[in-house]
Amino acid sequence: MELTERKQLDEERERLLASERAALAEGIAAQQRFRDLVNAVEGIVWEADAQTFQFLFVSKQAERILGYPVERWLSEPTFWADHLHPDDREWAVRFCEEAVAAKRDHDFEYRIVAADGRAVWLRDLVTVVVEGDLATRLRGVMVDITERKRGEEERHAHLWFFESMDRINRAIQGTNDLEQMMSDVLDEVLSIFKCDRAWLVYPCDPEAPSWSVPMEHTRPEFPGAFAQGQVPMDPDVAGLFQAVRACSGPVRRGPGSEDPLPADVARRFGIRSLISMAVYPKGDRPYMFGLHQCSYPRDWTPEEERLFQEIGRRLSDALTSLLMFRNLRESETRLEEAQRIAHVGHWERDLETNRVHWSAETYHEIARKPSSSRYTIPALA
Numbered sequence: 001m002e003l004t005e006r007k008q009l010d011e012e013r014e015r016l017l018a019s020e021r022a023a024l025a026e027g028i029a030a031q032q033r034f035r036d037l038v039n040a041v042e043g044i045v046w047e048a049d050a051q052t053f054q055f056l057f058v059s060k061q062a063e064r065i066l067g068y069p070v071e072r073w074l075s076e077p078t079f080w081a082d083h084l085h086p087d088d089r090e091w092a093v094r095f096c097e098e099a100v101a102a103k104r105d106h107d108f109e110y111r112i113v114a115a116d117g118r119a120v121w122l123r124d125l126v127t128v129v130v131e132g133d134l135a136t137r138l139r140g141v142m143v144d145i146t147e148r149k150r151g152e153e154e155r156h157a158h159l160w161f162f163e164s165m166d167r168i169n170r171a172i173q174g175t176n177d178l179e180q181m182m183s184d185v186l187d188e189v190l191s192i193f194k195c196d197r198a199w200l201v202y203p204c205d206p207e208a209p210s211w212s213v214p215m216e217h218t219r220p221e222f223p224g225a226f227a228q229g230q231v232p233m234d235p236d237v238a239g240l241f242q243a244v245r246a247c248s249g250p251v252r253r254g255p256g257s258e259d260p261l262p263a264d265v266a267r268r269f270g271i272r273s274l275i276s277m278a279v280y281p282k283g284d285r286p287y288m289f290g291l292h293q294c295s296y297p298r299d300w301t302p303e304e305e306r307l308f309q310e311i312g313r314r315l316s317d318a319l320t321s322l323l324m325f326r327n328l329r330e331s332e333t334r335l336e337e338a339q340r341i342a343h344v345g346h347w348e349r350d351l352e353t354n355r356v357h358w359s360a361e362t363y364h365e366i367a368r369k370p371s372s373s374r375y376t377i378p379a380l381a
Contacts, residue, residue, distance in 0.1 A: 056074070103130050160307075192307070202288075250276065253274040
């Protein structure tokens with residue numbers, strides 16, 4: 001009887017052990033399936049302490065997306081804050097602290113610096129785990145949205161370019177007066193680039209004894225050279241003139257440039273960054289079109305350079321047209337003065353309409369009052 005009971009107990013124990021082994025194996029398999037699922041997610045699945053923000057778990061996608069080993073995420077207490085982009089660090093940490101204090105799930109976008117130095121845009125979807133009345137854990141998924149952000153930036157850059165050129169074209173088309181056109185364009189340029197000074201220098205000629213600023217617009221705190229008349233040429237400015245004449249696009253001085261700012265001019269006018277280009281109106285010597293940043297050392301972006309160059313080209317065409325228009329007006333005035341002195345008039349006849357236009361001196365010579373009317377040949381008979 002004892003033997004039979006012992007056998008039954010042994011069989012029951014074996015059955016229980018087998019059941020435990022099966023449950024353990026299933027648990028391990030389930031954990032592995034969960035890990036595989038987590039690591040298959042196209043994002044960084046993570047868990048962190050809600051009070052310290054130190055990571056407790058990070059999926060393997062972290063290394064693929066950002067290049068840092070998972071061990072660093074887990075071992076460095078301030079890994080997340082330390083690797084945020086400098087421009088995003090302060091606000092992102094503050095935003096997360098405020099959300100955790102309010103026990104509020106949150107969703108935000110920021111940049112983090114990858115191991116190779118790239119700025120990677122992440123969208124972080126965060127759940128706050130609350131136990132009792134205390135936020136104890138943060139769980140979330142970081143999704144790489146860099147490509148989406150790049151597309152948004154490209155669309156924004158294209159829109160900014162076309163809207164800016166529309167503003168420039170409106171300024172050019174708004175007047176036939178040369179000085180007014182230059183003033184209106186530079187006013188728009190100052191606003192578009194949010195710079196401290198926009199200007200035109202004449203002539204852009206390194207051999208000239210002096211140069212002047214026929215038109216400029218500035219921030220009130222950064223007056224320019226408009227009121228100074230002719231400024232004597234110095235070697236640094238002559239070198240800048242040579243550089244812009246030799247280049248088909250914009251020339252930069254300051255951050256991002258291997259060449260220094262013209263020392264004397266930079267000191268006198270407080271220039272910390274400069275971008276300029278030669279503008280070639282037909283029938284006149286070249287101008288130099290440029291922008292100054294005085295409030296900080298600005299590094300002009302490729303999008304800004306592209307827009308600046310297009311505005312320069314458009315300005316060249318506008319200067320050509322209005323210089324021709326002004327020269328024509330001046331020629332007409334000189335012709336009328338010469339006719340008045342010589343007592344000689346002139347007239348024009350439109351062969352299609354048979355109408356005749358008289359000059360002012362023609363009216364005077366035949367003792368008629370000037371009129372805007374264009375007479376027909378029969379009416380003059």
